[in-house]
Amino acid sequence: MLNRKWSFGLIVLVLIFGYVLLRFFSSTVRIDDLVRQMEQSNTEDTSLKHVVLIAQELDNPFWREMQQGADEAAAKLGMKMDYMGPIRINPPEQMKLLEKSIAARPDAILVQGINDPDYDLLIGKAIDQGIPVITVDADEPGSRRLAYVGTDNREAGVRMGKLVVKDADGSGRIGVMIGSELADNQRLRLEGFRSIISATPGFEIVDVRSSNISRIGAAKQAEAMLKEHGSIDIIVGFSALDAAGILEGVEAARKEAVQIYGFDDLETTRKSISQGEVMASIVQQPREMGSQSIRLLDQLFKGKKLSAHHFIDIYILDREHIKSGGSGR
Secondary structure (H helix, E strand, O other): OHHHHHHHHHHHHHHHHHHHHHHHHHHHHHHHHHHHHHHHHHHHOOOOEEEEEEOOOOOOHHHHHHHHHHHHHHHHHOEEEEEEOOOOOOHHHHHHHHHHHHHOOOOEEEEOOOOOHHHHHHHHHHHHOOOOEEEEOOOOOOOOOOEEEEOOHHHHHHHHHHHHHHHOOOOEEEEEEEOOOOOHHHHHHHHHHHHHHOOOOOEEEEEEEEOOOOHHHHHHHHHHHHHHOOOOOEEEEOOOOHHHHHHHHHHHOOOOOOEEEEEOOOHHHHHHHHOOOOOEEEEOOHHHHHHHHHHHHHHHHOOOOOOOEEEOOOEEEEHHHHHOOOOOO
């Protein structure tokens, strides 16, 4: 019997190891294939400027919108766009894609900042080889990137704080969900939010947790937050999947009258706002981020100098504006 259990355990370990190995090789092969496509596109038409956009997550709706904006602008301005990214959020794979992209020698690279010293070095490597790098969505302020295009994330946090204070009845005990403790955009949103809440009598941030940019993670953390701090009556989410996850967590904790605020304009968030389950969402404009990045590169290729920051407007989406057919305020 003992030998059978040992054999079974050994088989399970072998299967797990094989799965991990398969995922590793699959990721490596996919990255190499993307780079081969890039190199081929470089030789197809040398008159076209070749730009690479590396997403945080390949099929994330936010990044697909940014890709569309970049593609449309690139087509108008005579550029060739390549879009790539990890299947699931994976900063080490983003770094590998950046490294491989540099080796393929495109004319420019658009990347999301991930707040990593090794990433900073890679961006510097690209600059040293004459490849301009622009950060989008999240900045990499310690790097030598030429410009940042995206939301003024601290101001977005300030807007969220003012919205929460305005909607509440003079007081609130608040839970905050951020996508990642390492991401510069999440840190800045929390910083801006704190600046308003800490200066407003009657309001207090009780707990801050990370969803790991996951709906499931947001649900688990929201439920745990509410069970630990039963007095929380407001929960704010600062990444796109947080609102839907927070709503599930509130339901799992069997709490009523918890006001939920989200970020971005996903279909699930919009539906929850329409049904009165989520109060409102701060909405970014990823399509404009992609388009503006390409327009800036066009200026750069023509010899113009870029300013360091290019902020894209945000707006507030709530039930009233969805009902009226407007996009937000």
